[in-house]
Amino acid sequence: MMVTGTVKRVAMGTGTWAIEADNGTTYEIYRGAPPELLEDGLKVEVNGSVRDDVMTLAAIGPVLEVQSFEKR
Amino acid sequence: MRYRGTNLKIALCRTHDEPIMKKLLLTFLFLLGLGWALSTFQGLAAQGTYDSIVLDFREDIPPAQVEQQLEAIRSQYDLQPRLNSEFSGTDNVYIVEGDRQRLRQLRKEFGKFVEAIEPNYIYGLPKPELYRDSDCSTSTPEDNAALSPNRPNDPLYSKQWNLQAINVEGAWLDSDGANVTVAVIDTGITQVPDLETTELLPGYDFVNDRERADDDNGHGTHVAGTIAQSTNNNFGVAGIAHGAKLMPLKVLSSQGGGTVSDIAEAIKFAADNGADVINLSLGGSGESQLMQEAIDYAYNKGVVIVAAAGNANQNSAGYPARYPRVVGVSAVDASGDKAPYSNFGAGVDLSAPGGNTKNGESGGILQHTIDPQNGTPAFLAFQGTSMASPHVAGVAALIKAAGVDDAEDVVRILKESARPVQDDTLNHFGSGHLDAKSAVQLAVNGQLTFRDFFRWLRDNGYLNPRFWIDGGTIALLPKIAMVVGSYLLAWLLRNYFPFRWNWNLATGLVMGSSGVFVLRSLYLFDLPQWPLRVMGSSLPELGTAIQGNPALNPIFASVLIPAGLILLLLGHRDWKWFAVGTTLGVASCLAVSAAIDPALVWLGSGWVARGFLAANALACVALARLAVRPGGVTG
Incomplete structure (x- = not known):
């Protein structure tokens, strides 16, 4: 699935990375995402899939495993 | 008729x-x-303390005879009778050292020469009631010790508004969680200095499949600290059930995520290895049959399962908090309001301090953990329902240690003792604000x-x-x-x-x-x-x-x-x-x-x-x- 939005650092517990999608959903970025993606405020278009079988300490929303991304 | x-x-x-x-x-x-x-009522006399005896010699016997008797006391009992004061000479009032037994001897021997032989009672003001209010913000250990017998000497305790918000000192009168095991299913636990006197049981690292379950993130150690940080050790901060034992079960990676299968296995591991309480400061949106079965398994073994409601500010708790047999915990800030991030509504059973660090660290929950950046021990303030959940797990341990065995009873006491919040139409707080003191009192009285x-x-x-x-x-x-x-x-x-x-x-x-x-x-x-x-x-x-x-x-x-x-x-x-x-x-x-x-x-x-x-x-x-x-x- 494609998600467009803004990358955010979220201070929840020890902290995590998220994409605030333009449609209002907040996705938590799953581990293993490319390091270049993890930059606060970066506007991106991401190709990934939601991992329903994953739980996180931040628990801020659906967990998105990123396959690829493009800066916008 | x-x-x-x-x-x-x-x-x-x-x-x-x-x-x-x-x-x-x-x-x-x-x-x-x-x-x-x-x-x-035993009367004052039976309760008084004394370490000397008053002899009041009769005034109608000549001074020489008094002196003779005093000499006898000196020689027979090796005592030095002295005048009570410079004014006592005419009244013949003398004081000697002695206890109850000596009093009896003297009465027997000298009774006929005296008007009275009495214990010289020591009168004093009763010891003042120790100050028990906890909203005082002193920070030195000495001051802390002077304030209340239950106020711990941990120097950073005064910054733990969250522990004072749940009335934990009142709970410590009856329980510290001794002999209760709390499994922390998280990123692992590192035994930082302020966990030094806390007993860590053997656990398991399901992420790396090994026995040692050290923390490589800082989250699990922080959560463990809220539950059972070493307390009254003149160092750092306090923990709620500091007498409890911790079982570290690592299911979340250094980046904070983990799979349902690992979490389900960890829940079963905890239940099979004697955990009384399980804390799950983690969540996701997916319902899982596997996890449900693990929870039922642990529940049927009498384990109290507590989980964070989640941090998406949405109107239902995530999983596992939302399962009926799990106590779902929402987060409140220092003023008792719902924390802005906390989930609410369906699946929220109780609220506890999770903090809000938007305006600085003082609004967060402070524990000793490892710094996520470099892995060194540090006192860090975090926010999240992850921080709220271990408050409830800690109080559950206190209730268990107070003698309530049945998990259902523990959960009932947690809910019944919570301070209800009026007009909570959206179920921000479940049964209300967690209250450790009322919970333990109810636990002690209700048996x-x-x-x-x-x-x-x-x-x-x-x-x-x-x-x-x-x-x-x-x-x-x-x-x-x-x-x-x-x-x-x-x-x-x-x-x-x-x-x-x-x-x-x-x-x-x-x-x-x-x-x-x-x-x-x-x-x-x-x-x-x-x-x-x-x-x-x-x-x-x-x-x-x-x-x-x-x-x-x-x-x-x-x-x-x-x-x-x-x-x-x-x-x-x-x-x-x-x-x-x-x-x-x-x-x-x-x-x-x-x-x-x-x-x-x-x-x-x-x-x-x-x-x-x-x-x-x-x-x-x-x-x-x-x-x-x-x-x-x-x-």
């Missing part, structure tokens, strides 16, 4: 509130209490255990040595059998119809079975003895107590008065238990009397009396059973 039924109906309708009977009962209880107080019964007996002087000595003048053993018997009846009844142990029930049990029987052997000055005998009698003995007749009056020694009490008080939430307790107490008294000494006025002491007492004892048990049964005669 046709009016009789109507009268009975009126009587039943009026059971809810019968002011005159209530007054009578209260008066009786007041007298009882008064008698009780008198019986336990029908021998420990509580003994505590009750002790508090009321039954286990006082004086009681045993004074009680020797009356038949003690049957009385003890009656009290214990009534307790056993209550215990048996509770197995069928669970109810909570309470003060009224305990009072009723003693009143019905034995009375405050220590009073019967008490003789106060020249007071007539019969009022004490009446107060010291059980209900069945009352009929003949005034005359002092050891035989029982069959009207009093029957189911009649208990039945009246039950009818009268059944509608009242609290007094009902007094009636039930009295009925069980009477049952026990009659049963013991039937077995040991079936003496009745008019009916003699043969088989007729024995049968009468036994039948009435059975009737009393049946009556109590009827009254306690949910939806019984109360409807």
Whole structure:
């Protein structure tokens, strides 16, 4: 699935990375995402899939495993 | 005749509130209490402390003879009598060192030369009550220690607004979580310096599949700190159930995520390895059959499972918090409002401090953990429902350690003791704000255990040595059998119809079975003895107590008065238990009397009396059973 939005650092517990999608959903970025993606405020278009079988300490929303991304 | 039924109906309708009977009962209880107080009052003299003795020599004996006696004291007892003050010479008042034994010796030896030989009591102000309020923001350990016996000496405790918000100091009076195991299913636990005295049990790292479950993120250690940070160690911060043992189970990677399969396995591992409480400061949106089964497995093994509601500010908790058998915890900030990130609504059972660090670290939850950046130990303040959940897990451990074994009871106590929040239409808070003190109090009060019964007996002087000595003048053993018997009846009844142990029930049990029987052997000055005998009698003995007749009056020694009490008080939430307790107490008294000494006025002491007492004892048990049964005669 494609998600467009803004990358955010979220201070929840020890902290995590998220994409605030333009449609209002907040996705938590799953581990293993490319390091270049993890930059606060970066506007991106991401190709990934939601991992329903994953739980996180931040628990801020659906967990998105990123396959690829493009800066916008 | 046709009016009789109507009268009975009126009587039943009026059971809810019968002011005159209530007054009578209260008066009786007041007298009882008064008698009780008198019986336990030992007078000042018996309690005073002294380490010297006053000798007041008679003024009509010549000074030479006084001097002779003083010399005798010097030589015989190796004492140095001294004048009490420079003004004591004319009165011949001398002081010598000595205790109770010396006092006795001196009285024997010198009694005829003195006006008085007395203990030189030390008078002083009573020790002040220690200050227990916790909203004082001192930070030195010495100050902390001076404030309250429960205020820990951890220097950063004053920054833990969250622990003060849940009244944890009040809970520490009765419980510190000792011998309870809390499994922390998280990123692992590193034994940082402020976990030094906290016992870590063997756990497992499901992420890297190895025995050691060290933390490589900082989250799990922080959560563990809230539950059981080493406390009163003059270092760092405090933890809620600092006597509890921690079981580290690592399921989340260094980046904070983990799979449902690992989490489910960890839950089963915890249940199989003796965990009493599981904390799950993690969440996701996917419902999983695997996880559900693991939770049911642990639940059926009696484990209390607590989970964070999640941090998406949405109107339902995530999983696993949302499963019915999991206590879902939402987060509040320092002012008790819902934290802006916290989930709410469906699946939220309780709220606890999770903090809000938007305006700085002081709004967060402070614990000792490892710095996520470099892995070194640090005191860090975090926010999240992840931080709220371990507050509840910690209090669950306190409740367990206070003697509540059943997981369902622990959860019920957590919810019932929470401070409800008014107008919570969106269910931000579940049952309300977590309250550790009320929870532990409810845990301690709500049990029908021998420990509580003994505590009750002790508090009321039954286990006082004086009681045993004074009680020797009356038949003690049957009385003890009656009290214990009534307790056993209550215990048996509770197995069928669970109810909570309470003060009224305990009072009723003693009143019905034995009375405050220590009073019967008490003789106060020249007071007539019969009022004490009446107060010291059980209900069945009352009929003949005034005359002092050891035989029982069959009207009093029957189911009649208990039945009246039950009818009268059944509608009242609290007094009902007094009636039930009295009925069980009477049952026990009659049963013991039937077995040991079936003496009745008019009916003699043969088989007729024995049968009468036994039948009435059975009737009393049946009556109590009827009254306690949910939806019984109360409807």
